[in-house]
Amino acid sequence: DAGVTQSPTHLIKTRGQQVTLRCSPxxxxxxxxxYQQALGQGPQFIFQYYEEEERQRGNFPDRFSGHQFPxxxxxxxxxxxxxxxSALYLCASSPRQISYEQYFGPGTRLTVT
Amino acid sequence: QKEVEQDPxxxxxxxxxxxxxxxxxxxxxxxxxxxxxxxxxxxxxLLMYTYSSGNKEDGRFTAQVDKSSKYxxxxxxxxxxxxSATYLCAMxxxxxxxxxxxxxxxxxVFP
Numbered sequence: 001d002a003g004v005t006q007s008p009t010h011l012i013k014t015r016g017q018q019v020t021l022r023c024s025p026x027x028x029x030x031x032x033x034x035y036q037q038a039l040g041q042g043p044q045f046i047f048q049y050y051e052e053e054e055r056q057r058g059n060f061p062d063r064f065s066g067h068q069f070p071x072x073x074x075x076x077x078x079x080x081x082x083x084x085x086s087a088l089y090l091c092a093s094s095p096r097q098i099s100y101e102q103y104f105g106p107g108t109r110l111t112v113t
Numbered sequence: 114q115k116e117v118e119q120d121p122x123x124x125x126x127x128x129x130x131x132x133x134x135x136x137x138x139x140x141x142x143x144x145x146x147x148x149x150x151x152x153x154x155x156x157x158x159l160l161m162y163t164y165s166s167g168n169k170e171d172g173r174f175t176a177q178v179d180k181s182s183k184y185x186x187x188x189x190x191x192x193x194x195x196x197s198a199t200y201l202c203a204m205x206x207x208x209x210x211x212x213x214x215x216x217x218x219x220x221x222v223f224p
Contacts (some may be wrong), residue, residue, distance in 0.1 A: 101162060
């Protein structure tokens with residue numbers, strides 16, 4: 001049983017560029033959440049998708065947007081990248097009925113130069 | 114003040130020791146309490162979760178929740194060098210599915 005997968009593993013972008021990160025949830029899970037983890041910090045909630053709609057959002061600007069597809073996979077898009085966007089971006093999946101039981105993928109490490 | 118406070122460590126113990134990891138929180142609405150283990154440059158791995166107050170045991174791991182004190186703990190018995198990692202506590206309440214994390218405690222178990 002495959003767990004949560006994310007791509008790419010690493011990414012280097014320049015300030016001002018746009019980036020798209022991808023996530024496939026664990027089999028049987030229909031809810032996807034995205035988190036940002038800065039070095040030495042705990043993950044910070046960005047938003048959550050269920051039934052292809054954004055259901056909840058954390059304290060992140062509109063430069064952060066997402067999408068969920070009919071097969072429950074998801075994308076995170078970040079526009080106009082800032083140096084401060086450099087972080088590990090984590091995707092977590094859960095079944096809707098137990099949405100607090102979140103399983104994380106390995107993350108995408110984004111470096112903005 | 115952060116909603117969830119966690120001592121960043123590092124905590125260094127000899128192999129075989131009992132390890133105690135702790136978090137305090139300020140939001141009395143939190144009902145679900147999770148512990149994650151994160152190895153360097155990897156994603157967090159869910160170890161255990163508990164609902165409301167009480168204890169839960171899974172092998173060498175025991176999670177405790179004291180809602181009256183807003184304090185949760187994770188105990189690791191017979192610690193092993195392979196337990197060396199960062200341990201993150203996380204919490205959520207009925208009204209939201211987002212997890213609020215502590216900063217993580219770095220644990221080092223030396224042979």
